[in-house]
Amino acid sequence: NAGVTQTPKFQVLKTGQSMTLQCAQDMNHNSMYWYRQDPGMGLRLIYYSASEGTTDKGEVPNGYNVSRLNKREFSLRLESAAPSQTSVYFCASSAPGLSSSAGYTFGSGTRLTVV
């Protein structure tokens, strides 16, 4: 099993360009998440999808959109990249129970630089 696969691993964009970060999991997890990690800020939730067909905003959604394409895939799109979006992006998935939370499995991350 590959777990959670993210592409690309590295990307440099010019201000105003757009791009889509891809994420796929093969663990049959219902829930998927996109986080960004900045120095000293920890992991901040951008968007999440509790189940196939649903998406919700997290703590820092401005400038991003997401698509839960199917149960396996959850993509993050930057429509018009800004330098403030320079960060490391992590996708994660989990399989929560009906009434209990569960740990995340993270992808390997995408290091994005916007110049």
Next chain:
Amino acid sequence: GENVEQHPSTLSVQEGDSAVIKCTYSDSASNYFPWYKQELGKRPQLIIDIRSNVGEKKDQRIAVTLNKTAKHFSLHITETQPEDSAVYFCAASAGGDNRLAFGKGNQVVVIP
């Protein structure tokens, strides 16, 4: 929403000594508390977790304790080794949609 705080931000310990990282949370409805280890340039990995119906959980050299009344939980690493050097994140979730709120992380440095 849930707010998770971690202290101290950086912790240096001599090899073989113990390290303790403490986190506090704000939402009394939170019932799941995982800890993640992140080595430089790598992804965060789950190392241990605890649920609100348990006060302590151990796994070899690591343990987590939970005090629901005070709304804090701690990670204990005994007999530290150089490979324990990493950033450690605590998190909390109130269930439902399983969103985790993460602390800002603690840098642990084990000095050989």
